[in-house]
Amino acid sequence: MATRFAVFAALCAGLHSAPMAQALEDQTVHQxxxxxxxxxxxxxxxxxxxxxxxxxxxxxxxxxxxxxxxxxxxxxxxxxxxxxxxxxxxxxxxxxxxxxxxxxxxxxxxxxxxxxxxxxxxxxxLTTRASKLRFAGPKTLDAYDSPEVGKALIEFSFVDGSEVPEVRFLFNGAGREAQRYIESYAKQIRLIDSGGQPRPITVQQEFAFVDARSRGTQYRLNKEDYGLLEFLRLVKNLNENLVDLDLDSMQCPFAVRLNLRQPYNANLVREIETLNANRAYLLSWLSRLQLRFKDEAQQKDLFGSDFRISIPCGRLDLTVLNKPAGAASAPP
CATH class of the missing domain: 3.30.2420 (TolA/TonB C-terminal domain)
Known part of the structure; x- marks a missing residue:
């Protein structure tokens, strides 16, 4: 969802770590x-x-x-x-x-x-970017002076008639102090307009705690723009996520932006310039892919990394990876 009700970086100048909150993502349709x-x-x-x-x-x-x-x-x-x-x-x-x-x-x-x-x-x-949900958050923020840095992803739900949301952590790579800070913040969020939808209503939000005095994360991807096949070379256990996709039927070529969240939650995948419902299966498949990481530290550090993937025309048939060497297709 496109509504942004809190961007923290400018408000936290001078603190050890500057927390930042990304846009809310409406999960209600999946429920x-x-x-x-x-x-x-x-x-x-x-x-x-x-x-x-x-x-x-x-x-x-x-x-x-x-x-x-x-x-x-x-x-x-x-x-x-x-x-x-x-x-x-x-x-x-x-x-x-x-x-x-x-x-x-x-x-x-x-x-x-x-x-x-x-x-x-x-x-x-299919999810829409034009969500009608409206939220209100705290206008002033508590000081955050912990040296803990990292990222976190939370899910909060508005159920029954309660004004205070139920909060659940899907990922926390920032530490206990950051968790307490996020919980305190999230409990102050209020749903002021549901757009006519009955409860329960569930949204997700990503947070990043960055030390302005450091270079940021220890690990980074080599680049922020990948071709599809180039990206697939980075994927872990690709033979467990085989697909046969007709890219020509998806108004190709096009590009998507992927926010890396696996293995803790589905990757967030969005079309960049044009929208086409024919791409739904491709986007869903990309959301399930997990990269190969050196260790758990790298896995946590790269959580929330954002990059662009260029999708070409043609056919993406990965089912051949499961066929024995030398196997031939059935004759017509």
């Missing part, structure tokens, strides 16, 4: 969508389609406006047999989100079907 109900399996393809050995891809955007009704369906991309689209649409008509309350904002997700293996990946919720 609402977690209760999705659907059938377990797709109906089989017709014999004639199987005989043709057609493969392809379907990608839909779904909009849920009611707990009792199926989603509104918009076709984003199709490279598949008409029978496949018919079966997929019938399957989607069975989707329900029973925990979507009256007054909630509609939930939009992207659902993709791959017909080379006749199945589908989990649906990916």
């Amino acid at each position: 609402r969508f977690s209760c999705l109900q659907r059938e377990e399996v797709l109906e089989p393809l017709p014999e004639k389609t199987l005989n043709n050995r057609n493969s392809g891809l379907l990608r839909f955007k779904l909009r849920f406006e009611s707990a009792e009704k199926p989603p509104k369906v918009e076709l984003l991309f199709r490279s598949a047999d008409p029978d496949m689209e018919r079966i997929a649409r019938r399957y989607l008509s069975g989707y329900r989100v029973p925990c979507l309350h009256q007054g909630d904002h509609p939930i939009e997700v992207v659902q993709e079907f791959s017909f080379s293996r006749w199945g589908h990946e989990p649906a990916v919720p």
